[in-house]
Amino acid sequence: MAKETFEFQAQTRELLGLMINSIYTNKEIFLRELISNASDAIDKLHFASLTNRDLVADGEDYEIYLKPDKENKTLTVSDNGIGMNRDELVENIGTIAKSGTKAFLEQIKKAKEDNADLSEKELIGQFGVGFYAAFMVAKSVVIVTKKAGEQQAYRWESTADGNYTIEEAEKDGRGTDIVIYLKDEFVGSDGDQDFTDNYNLKTLVKKYSDYVRYPIKLDYEVEETPKDEEGKEIEGAEKIKRIDTRTLNSMKPLWTKNKSEITEEEYNEFFKSQFHEWENPMEIFHTKIEGALEYTALLAIPAKAPFNLYHSDYEPGIALYSRHVFIMDKCKDLLPDYLRFMKGLVDSPDLQLNISRELLQQSRELKTIGKALEKDILKSLERKLKNKREDYEKFWNEYGKSIKFGIYNARFSGEGLTDKLKDLLLYVSSKEGKLVSLKEYTERMPESQTDIYYASAKDKEAVEKLPQMELLKEKGIEVLYMFDQVDEFAIEALHEYNGKHFRSVSKGDLNLSDAESEQVKKDNEEIAKESGDLMKDIKEVLGAKVSEVKLSSRLKSGAVCLVAAEEGPSLAMEQTFAAMEGNGAPNFFKAQRILEINPHHDLFNRLKSLHAAGGKDGEDFKDYCDLLYTQALLLEGIMPDDPADFAAKLAKLMAR
Numbered sequence: 001m002a003k004e005t006f007e008f009q010a011q012t013r014e015l016l017g018l019m020i021n022s023i024y025t026n027k028e029i030f031l032r033e034l035i036s037n038a039s040d041a042i043d044k045l046h047f048a049s050l051t052n053r054d055l056v057a058d059g060e061d062y063e064i065y066l067k068p069d070k071e072n073k074t075l076t077v078s079d080n081g082i083g084m085n086r087d088e089l090v091e092n093i094g095t096i097a098k099s100g101t102k103a104f105l106e107q108i109k110k111a112k113e114d115n116a117d118l119s120e121k122e123l124i125g126q127f128g129v130g131f132y133a134a135f136m137v138a139k140s141v142v143i144v145t146k147k148a149g150e151q152q153a154y155r156w157e158s159t160a161d162g163n164y165t166i167e168e169a170e171k172d173g174r175g176t177d178i179v180i181y182l183k184d185e186f187v188g189s190d191g192d193q194d195f196t197d198n199y200n201l202k203t204l205v206k207k208y209s210d211y212v213r214y215p216i217k218l219d220y221e222v223e224e225t226p227k228d229e230e231g232k233e234i235e236g237a238e239k240i241k242r243i244d245t246r247t248l249n250s251m252k253p254l255w256t257k258n259k260s261e262i263t264e265e266e267y268n269e270f271f272k273s274q275f276h277e278w279e280n281p282m283e284i285f286h287t288k289i290e291g292a293l294e295y296t297a298l299l300a301i302p303a304k305a306p307f308n309l310y311h312s313d314y315e316p317g318i319a320l321y322s323r324h325v326f327i328m329d330k331c332k333d334l335l336p337d338y339l340r341f342m343k344g345l346v347d348s349p350d351l352q353l354n355i356s357r358e359l360l361q362q363s364r365e366l367k368t369i370g371k372a373l374e375k376d377i378l379k380s381l382e383r384k385l386k387n388k389r390e391d392y393e394k395f396w397n398e399y400g401k402s403i404k405f406g407i408y409n410a411r412f413s414g415e416g417l418t419d420k421l422k423d424l425l426l427y428v429s430s431k432e433g434k435l436v437s438l439k440e441y442t443e444r445m446p447e448s449q450t451d452i453y454y455a456s457a458k459d460k461e462a463v464e465k466l467p468q469m470e471l472l473k474e475k476g477i478e479v480l481y482m483f484d485q486v487d488e489f490a491i492e493a494l495h496e497y498n499g500k501h502f503r504s505v506s507k508g509d510l511n512l513s514d515a516e517s518e519q520v521k522k523d524n525e526e527i528a529k530e531s532g533d534l535m536k537d538i539k540e541v542l543g544a545k546v547s548e549v550k551l552s553s554r555l556k557s558g559a560v561c562l563v564a565a566e567e568g569p570s571l572a573m574e575q576t577f578a579a580m581e582g583n584g585a586p587n588f589f590k591a592q593r594i595l596e597i598n599p600h601h602d603l604f605n606r607l608k609s610l611h612a613a614g615g616k617d618g619e620d621f622k623d624y625c626d627l628l629y630t631q632a633l634l635l636e637g638i639m640p641d642d643p644a645d646f647a648a649k650l651a652k653l654m655a656r
Contacts, residue, residue, distance in 0.1 A: 003167040006090065008158075027186070027193070030133035031201070032208035034077045034178055036325050037130060038064045039212045041081025041176060043323070045148055048082065055082075055148040058173055064216045066205075066248075068196035073187045075195050080175035083147040089156050089166055093131060093143070131178075135160045137195060138180045144169050145176040202248050211253040211324035211347075220244045253324055255298040255347060259286055271300050275343045279303035282395055283384070285344070285376060295369050299344030299377070305398045309341060310405075316340035321347035334370045338406025338421075339377060341399050346373075378420055385424065385437070393435055396426045404490040411493045418494055425490075427480040428460060430473065438497045441478060451503035451511055454480040456488055456572040458637060467558025467635060468505040474556065475512070479505060485576045492573075506636070508566030510554050524551040527599045534608060537616035538595070541625040545593065552596035559601040562632035565592035571636050595629055603628070623649050 042062045049056045059080075067076040084092060134141050139159065146153035153171035158164035171177070186195045194200055198218060205216050222244045225233040254262065254270050268280040281300035288296045299318065308314045316337065317330025324347060335342055350365050384392040396403075403424050410417030426435040441452060453472060457463040463481045472479055482488065491502045503511060528535065528551050539549040547565065555561055564570045569577075569591050577589040597604055607628075610621040627649055630640045640646045 001168045003165050005163055005165050007163055027136045028195075028204055029208075030136050030180075031077075031195070031204050032326065033130050033133040035064060035205070035209045035212060035216060038077060038079035038081060038176070039209075039214055039323075039325060041079050041083070042214050043081075045080075045082040045174070048148070052149070055174075062214045064212070064214055066201055066216065066218045068198065068201060068218075070187060070196040073182045073184070073196070075180045075182060075201075076177055077180075078175065078177045080173060081148075083150075083174045083176055084143075084145045084154070085147045085150060085152070086154050086166055088147070089143070089145070089154060093156060093164070134178065134180050137182055137186045139183055140181045142179040142181070143176060144171050144179070146171045146174050148174040205248040208326050210249045211251065211321065211326075212249055213251055213324055215247040215251060216249045217245050217247055220246055251324075253321075253347065255286065255288075255296050255345065256324070262286075267300075270298075271302075271343070274345075275300075275302075277302055277343075281343075282391070282398075283380065285373075285380065287373070287376060289372070293348075293350055293365055293368055295346055295348035295350065297344065297346045297369070297373055299342050299373065301341065301395065301399070302343055303398075305341060310401065314340070316342075318342065319345035320351065321345060322351045323347075323349050327351070331366075334366060335374060335377075336370075336406065336417075337409065338402045339374065341402055342377065378424075381424055393426065396435065400426060401484050401486060404484060404486045407490040408486055408493045422494055422497060427454070427482060430464075430469075430479040430481065433460070436480070441480065442498055442500055444478070445500070449477065450500065452480065452497060452500050453477055453503055453505060453510075454482055454487075454491065455505045456482045456570065459483055462637060465635075466505065467556075467561045468554050468563070470556040470558065471510070471512075471554050472505060485572070488570050488572050489576075504564075504570055505554070506561070506572075507564045507570050520553045524553055524599060527551060531599075531608065534611050537611060537621075538597075538607070538625050540616055541622050542595065542629055545629060546595045547592040548594045550594060550596055551599045555596065555598040555601075557601075558635075559598050559603040560628045560632045560635075561596050562629075562636050562638075563594050563596055565594060568592050571638065575638060595632060597628070623653065627653070 042064075045055060046062070049060070062080060065076075065078040067074075067078065069075070141158060141160075143156035144153060145156070153169045155167050155169035156164060180195075182195060186193055188194055188196070192200050192203065198220060201218060209216060220243070221241055223239045223241050225239055226237045227233055254266065267284050267286075271277055271281050271284070272279075280303060282303055283301045285297065285299040287298075306314065315330050315332075316335075317328075317332045318334045319326070320328040320331045320334070331346075334346065346369060348365070348369065351363070381392070381395070384395065403421055407418050407421050407425075410421070423437065423439060425438055427438075427441075428434070429436040429441070438452070445452075455463045455466060455469060457466060460481055460483070463469065463479075463483075469479065482491070488504070494502070496502065531551075535549050535551070539546065542549070546562075552561060554563075562571065564574075569589050571591045571593070574589055574591040597607075603624075607621070607624055610618055610624055614621055616622075627646070630646045633640055
């Protein structure tokens with residue numbers, strides 16, 4: 001057969017161009033792809049041989065061989081798998097048979113149109129590029145292959161110029177040899193970019209293909225002194241050279257061993273080395289499931305949360321393997337986002353992968369595995385909370401915010417997630433200053449108490465200084481302290497716990513039904529009747545800053561406080577959205593601010609005097625109203641709109 005010349009399919013030409021023009025800066029990925037292809041070829045032969053033993057007539061010692069040649073600037077990746085004939089070379093190499101690489105091209109095009117940076121971190125593992133990755137490092141590539149059970153071998157060659165050739169060839173035994181004629185910068189260079197260097201090749205195999213089930217072999221030239229019949233080295237004898245063939249991969253992943261065979265130290269060292277952790281993990285989950293869906297999971301909760309865990313640049317995800325071959329570094333769709341802190345891997349032969357090894361992420365199998373793992377993790381956390389409280393509190397201090405985000409986001413999922421997570425919540429309590437669960441809080445509530453009280457501020461000290469807290473402390477009512485921005489959003493999503501509703505000390509009525517509180521309300525109603533014009537004029541002076549001005553039944557020694565209406569966002573929520581928006585919260589996230597004034601404070605009497613003397617138009621009355629409102633803002637940790645004006649009015653008052 002004469003040499004035939006073919007043109008690559010248009011999309012294949014486009015892909016080759018992208019490879020050569022360095023869409024991937026991480027060139028080393030090509031070796032992972034070629035080794036994975038070789039492993040697949042052996043898998044296919046093994047499967048076919050179950051019904052046709054003639055295919056393995058020349059042996060079943062499956063192996064993958066790496067043959068670097070520094071002098072000729074080549075690297076050969078060989079396997080004794082199924083091999084290809086002429087038609088399969090055209091179909092598998094000359095065209096893109098599946099949609100995975102098409103999707104790869106579409107993402108590249110979109111990124112270019114949007115002028116977006118698309119790094120190898122976003123691409124590697126997301127879209128396998130198989131054989132074509134070789135052209136990232138190659139001047140040209142030669143394939144010599146013979147299909148198992150056939151006699152004729154074929155030689156394929158291309159320089160990625162848009163064409164390739166196929167001709168008949170000679171080859172001993174079945175399988176495929178891929179000979180990469182390396183670009184100059186990948187031969188003899190310093191560092192890890194020399195792909196003819198044995199050490200570099202061994203490192204890459206360990207990194208990407210250590211758990212391939214077939215031996216990946218490499219020849220080493222070694223020098224040794226001859227030995228006599230007794231095995232002793234012969235003094236003065238000239239050293240002789242020989243070839244030592246070594247297997248580079250372990251072929252036995254840690255996660256495939258029985259738990260009883262693995263020590264705690266081995267687990268810890270695996271996670272520290274595999275996932276770049278400095279400390280031993282808090283907890284390790286090793287699960288092996290067999291049946292209709294088969295998978296092994298080895299997950300861990302790291303000892304410390306990364307500093308950017310809740311930032312947009314953090315990349316959550318679990319590593320995926322299929323038949324011990326590394327597929328994806330960070331699969332974001334396996335576990336829900338509230339478990340973004342989990343690290344580890346899942347290995348399953350049942351993951352749906354196409355020919356370019358793209359993971360079909362929305363597959364039913366992936367969702368089934370993810371739900372099972374989520375359930376295991378939650379059960380473990382529940383046991384830890386119940387039986388190892390100190391350990392759970394360490395977990396909570398690192399990752400509690402993630403659980404809260406899970407509850408908040410649960411309102412969008414509709415999967416009953418709040419019921420799964422609500423008993424994992426812990427909050428600092430005003431009673432002992434320690435962390436308590438909602439269950440513990442409600443179990444020790446007095447029968448007369450109908451609500452779960454909480455207060456929000458930046459820290460414990462700020463909460464305890466809130467004037468709204470004074471009355472509750474005096475009455476011995478336990479209050480939960482909330483310091484994270486997500487807290488109130490989670491509470492809003494949760495709404496109630498075991499029939500008890502949540503009530504903010506800074507929102508709406510406190511709903512205290514004891515005799516003393518009822519008497520205070522009645523007294524305030526009487527004072528309000530007498531001071532109706534005063535309250536109306538304070539509201540008029542403050543204008544749109546507040547939705548209402550009223551006498552407070554929650555204040556003891558404090559003069560004033562700012563609360564939000566029962567319906568709608570709280571003041572803390574408004575500030576959170578304002579920070580997110582940058583230029584203020586959108587209108588639908590504005591709290592309805594209510595200014596509450598203590599009618600038993602001396603300042604209230606001063607306001608009455610100023611109002612009686614000059615009415616609502618009196619300059620001093622206006623200044624006092626504004627200063628009271630600003631004081632209430634500051635007590636909530638909110639900066640006034642015009643600090644300079646506040647300072648000027650305060651100085652004017654102090655100068656009298």
